[in-house]
Amino acid sequence: MDRSLTTLSRRRLVVAAAGTTLAATLGSTKAIAAPATVDTVLEWYDVTAGAIATGTRPQVASSRAWAIAWLAAARAAGTGPGGAYRDAALASAVHESLSALLPDSASALDAALATTLARLPAGPARDHGVAAGLAEARALLASRAGDGLETAAAVNAPFPTPAPDPGIWQPTPPAFTPAQQAGNRLARPFLLSRADQYRPGPPPALGSARYLADLAEVRDYGGAASTLRTQAQADTATFWLGSSLVLYTGVLRAAVAQSPRGTAWRARLVALFHVALVDTQIATSDAKYAYLRWRPVTAIRATEDPAWTPFHTTPAHPDYPSGHNTYSGAAEQVLTALIGPRSRAPFTIDSPSQPGATRTYTSWKPLSDENVDARVWSGIHTRAADEVGIRLGKAVAAHAIRNAGRLLHRS
Structure with a gap:
């Protein structure tokens, strides 16, 4: 039928x-x-x-x-x-x-x-x-239909592991899983003209002062056995470890619930938030697989301490830029553009990766700030990857807001 x-x-x-x-x-x-x-x-x-x-x-x-x-x-x-x-x-x-x-x-x-x-x-x-x-x-x-995001197989399209070389991504412990999310960069965006439209510049050069400082910070504060990481820092890392989509579902709901606007406007808020986030994840994959920057665990084990282990397990894709932070940057940009820099009232969210914990906010930027720190203190990203991630997410989301009219009416 x-x-x-x-x-x-x-x-x-x-x-x-x-x-x-x-x-x-x-x-x-x-x-x-x-x-x-x-x-x-x-x-x-x-x-x-x-x-x-x-x-x-x-x-x-x-x-x-x-x-x-x-x-x-x-x-x-x-x-x-x-x-x-x-x-x-x-x-x-x-x-x-x-x-x-x-x-x-x-x-x-x-x-x-x-x-x-x-x-x-x-x-x-x-x-x-x-x-x-x-x-x-x-x-x-x-x-x-056929946009390249319909199946897990398309999203995780095979990506050949590069030959080992200083600075180049390799599968990470403990599972040494092949590269994931490489297919996102091949998908059709909603509003971007192409996946690399806002590709950031390259990561800090190996051996540069910024690179060495970033790596030392991850080594000292992001290791499983770190004696410098405080309990508050560990809690922040754990709270923001979970899926960004799940963590921000409560954030966006608070914005929708607090808005005095009508049905159509609030539906547009939800729609544009997720349109921007799809395009951001496509742009993130493009940059990750263009630069193929190795993860801190690979770098530290290769150059300093072969036994070093991060506080949290490293995801199976390159370091630069941080996907958690591109997501956070895009979310912050959409909410700031459509709601303003602050929520109308305090809102509280919980975390799937820290059961029982809650955090309360009155504006959107602190969530981005915590995400930047969290990925360093988890031992899975350099600060440069986090900060560039925020900027990339904001750029893609700003593009989505500027071009929203192209989507809001059927052509």
């Missing part, structure tokens, strides 16, 4: 079920309290986060799913009347996108859509919103 007909049939069942639920509620003779107002943007933000958390996929593939779903939502909710139309458009766009991209979450997504539609008054506004959401999601899914 044609997929569009299958999807349409399922959508009609969901809408029918929602209508039945709504009719049953309205037909009850029992006195019931007026339902609390539900923020549909936050409702579907949480639905998206839950669906993304299900299964295992590369971080950039998850960022892509967020970007597609919420760009479709922003397009659909940005047209037509407000109220039921926009809520139905947003929910239907995110539902359709994620159902296609994350089929294992289809049943949970169907249930969430039924809940949203049951809350909205039946009629042309709701129906037109559903139709707009479907149309934008399907168009965007079609336009992003």
